[in-house]
Amino acid sequence: MYHADPSHYSFTDYNNSQPAQGELSLLFSGEGRPVGGHYIGPAVHNYYLVHTVMSGLGTFEIDGVRYVCKRGDTFIIFPDELFTYRADEKEPWHYMWVAFKGHLSEQLLHTLGFSPSRPIVHGDDVRPLASLYRKIRGTLETTPFPELADLEASGLLRVLLKELGLLNAGSLPANHAQAVIPDIGRQIRQAVRWLSYQYAQPVSIEELSRSLGYHRTHLSKMFKHVTGLSPMQFLLKVRMERAKELLNGQKHLSIDQVASSVGYPDALYFSKQFRKTFGYSPSEYRLQARGR
Structure with missing residues (x-):
């Protein structure tokens, strides 16, 4: 479609x-x-x-x-x-x-x-x-x-x-x-995979760093070196892109349901983050995406 x-x-x-x-x-x-x-x-x-x-x-x-x-x-x-x-x-x-x-x-x-x-x-x-x-x-x-x-x-x-x-x-x-871009370790790839799959859950970069055996500051530095984003920026990007998919999906989920599905129990905070990222609210994006 x-x-x-x-x-x-x-x-x-x-x-x-x-x-x-x-x-x-x-x-x-x-x-x-x-x-x-x-x-x-x-x-x-x-x-x-x-x-x-x-x-x-x-x-x-x-x-x-x-x-x-x-x-x-x-x-x-x-x-x-x-x-x-x-x-x-x-x-x-x-x-x-x-x-x-x-x-x-x-x-x-x-x-x-x-x-x-x-x-x-x-x-x-x-x-x-x-x-x-x-x-x-x-x-x-x-x-x-x-x-x-x-x-x-x-x-x-x-x-x-x-x-x-x-x-x-x-x-x-x-x-x-x-x-060729230097590879600085499988741990960063593991962190990327974990954030990409667990975005709907409460995420602690501190716990993620500890599980990989790094201090949070060091992990964040390495993560940004590989991806160009901090772990929290990457997580926000994953959540916002997934939110767009859900808003434009065949199932008409409410804004509350979309927010919860991408890791935001507070729909108002989710809407603020969405507007800050894309320049329009989730409802405005849905109307625009389905306008045709």
Whole structure:
């Protein structure tokens, strides 16, 4: 469905309402044209997310390496891996994506030659991949029987991954990596994962630091070195982005329910934080997002 979002010139995303549980499960697929400088992250997902760049430029960072991406590049976000991607300021990219999970996913991508240390492949002709992305979205949008939609969309996902595997038969150019960012330890990644998954619970940075064996000041310094944000800033970002998803979701949750779902027992305080972050209240965002 279309979502009104000031960070995108256009944005569509279709969910699989009844994804099968098993070896390969398609979750959602979409297409976006973000404004220049729009970025996601630093963050982690608990699923695989594939983006193919149809035009424009951007950067993708994972596993301590930043890649410059252009038309024809496909980049893959892996579960529990810290990532960031950003649209170019002057020539922002247009991309399509699909998300999936399942116990066969890791083995399948490894077989096709993909990993967090090798997350990108290039193809000169984007039309075959664009056609598959559109077919997946069309299936999720129009099929009146969710179980059949899942069956067809999952089959198209396998074809898409096969095409990416064929493209990945060669090797990446040596100069594809733009810059290597030092890795300062698994503890920071663990902290990022914990904050990303436990955002709805009462969070104590002091306790988190102690559990990782660091003083709070030292952990905060290392955390900001890796993510560009303090732990509390990162937590706020995770909570606010999740709040936007819930406000724009199919279930019409009340503001109190959204606040509670993202770790704020006080809905008034949540609303103040939301306005401070985005410049408008949760109710105003919901009206804007659903205006079309």
